[in-house]
Amino acid sequence: MTIRLPDAQGGFRSYEPRAEPLMVAPGTPFTSRTVYAAAHVVADPYADVSPDAPAAVDWDATLAFRRHLWSHGLGVAEAMDTAQRGMGLDWAGAAELIRRSAAEARAVGGRVACGVGTDQLTGPATPAEVRAAYEEQLALVEESGAQAILMASRALAAAAKGPEDYLEIYGHLLRQAAEPVILHWLGPMFDPALEGYWGSSDLDAATDAFLEVIAAHPDKVEGVKVSLLDAGREIGIRRRLPQGVRCYTGDDFNYPELIAGDEQGFSHALLGIFDPLGPLAAEAVRVLDTGDVPGFRGLLDPTVELSRHLFQTPTRFYKTGVVLLAWLAGHQSHFAMVGGLQSARSLPHLARAYELADGLGLFPDPKLAEERMKTLLSVYGVNQ
Template sequence: MTIQLPGAGGELRAYTPRTEPLAVTTGAPLTSRTVFSAAHVVADPYADVSPDSPAVVDWDATLAFRRHLWSHGLGVAEAMDTAQRGMGLDWAGAAELIRRSSAEAKAVGGRIACGVGTDQLPATEIGYPYSLDEIRAGYEEQLAVVEEAGSQAILMASRALAAVAKSPEDYLEVYGHLLRQASEPVILHWLGPMFDPALEGYWGSTDLDAATSTFLQVIAAHPDKVDGIKVSLLDAQREIDLRRKLPDGVRCYTGDDFNYPELIAGDDQGFSHALLGIFDPLGPLAAEAVRVLDTGNTEGFRELLDPTVELSRHLFQTPTRFYKTGVVFLAWLAGHQSHFTMVGGLQSARSLPHFARAYELADGLGLFPDPALAEARMKNLLSLYGVNQ
């Protein structure tokens, strides 16, 4: 049995889906690496909304997906950009997500860390008309919500701060204040402009060497308040260089969805832990690979994870910020949700050939628990575009 898939040039080609999923195990906790999956949200498909309306979330399906990740031993990075933070999910929705997911984590014993930002301070017609004190207060409001929920905080990059800060010293002041105030060590998140163009020049410079210097100053001034850093620059060597400069006890969590196998495997001078959007669709396979790594079998780890890079690079291709569309698409094909609808209408952000290739690559990896269901749903999508089988 084959399925006709459209290629980038519009031609149709026959693909034969696999009949059995990849066999993975569950249960044993991960020991050699701390691994978070940034998780997507499931929209309510029956909500009468427009792309500009506040998000309406299907809470049952959203929380069920987090239980799926926890069941494989992964931590959940909540209310991050993978959850469409700033791309359909506003602060009110994110706050509710943080509260609900944190309670669920406590109930099942799952690890969770939640994003803290300033997205309640939106851009206006004249840009971001806020002072540094207002931006700091915005961060403080969100930090309080995360800490009251009992979760670890991830200090995310702020569009408002990127627009308002006039020098590296402004970053040092804002982050220094927040770190002094945090009750527990946080994760600092450096999200590159390929994920969010509004973050160009973060840490006070478009020169990445200068920006790295400021970032390291923030960490060096408060090493006891920094659990780790998440680096999302899609530059493996820069991450390795930065990782080697971190104070003892400060982790590096790779956010490099292009080069994660080699960064997690590491070298004779260290390794990266992981906080990755691609581990949303790769969850069970990624956990299986880390369990192999836990035994000291780096080669076996790479054999499992290296073949996934082609899919990841496909989902995260330019414009990278729309990778969430592919993540939710694969969750639908895998049966984790009953529909392919996204908050903000972002299900339309990628083309049919893009979806077809994502399906082919994911199926080839054995990511679908029920390959027949995935095939049927792919055929349904194709029929909506006029591709009859």
């Protein structure tokens, strides 16, 4: 059997779906790398909400997906941009997500780290108001028992006059943090409002400011997540980090080589692409744990084409492809997203995502994925 898929040129092609999935069973805990998957949220498809209304979340399905990731040994990076933070999920929804996910992690023994931002601010803010917003969210994450990830702040990007404002606010937050945190540098390709973060659009100057914050508080920074889609810059940052501070790659274009590392070090991982790649990524890391770098690359390198497709510009809409694949894989019963973001990618884009994911064997039930893809295509008027 074949499926008729639309292509980017306005035509159609026939694709023969894979008959069997890639079989990956849960295994032993990782020993060589710490790995987080930034997880998506599952919308409540029956909620009567408008695109700009507070998100309606299917909590049961959302938490079930996190249990799926934990079962394969992955940590969950919660309430990050993959969870549509700032793109459909407001602070009230994120706060509830953090509470529920942290409680679920305790119940099953899963690792969880949660995003701390300033998205309760809805208009222009002063640096003092930005700091207070961060403090409120940091307190909630710490009270939940989760590790904090200090995310980049749109409000701070707008309010800061230069690097000194970043140094002051981050320094204050790090001094009061109860436990070491992960610092997150999210590039403007993921969120255009973050252009010029760390006080400069010159990445060399911004990198210096970022590293100055860490150097002043190395005991309060467990690691840094770098999401710039620039492998060379990440390696440069990694080599300048103080002893004991980890680098978590957030590079969804170059993750295999960055995790594998070189003679001077390697990156751990905190990646949105590990949401759909969870079991396969976990298996690859277990292979790496044995010292088998070629085996690790052999498993993970073929996934890069899918990742680069999902994260193509405008990169911030990668969540649409992530949720499509979760639906096709049977992790949720529908292809609906908070804020109506399921409409953010074209049908040819979604069709190619299906084809690439199926080719990798990511769908536990390839027949179910095929039937669901055909259903989606029929809504667009594509007859088989």
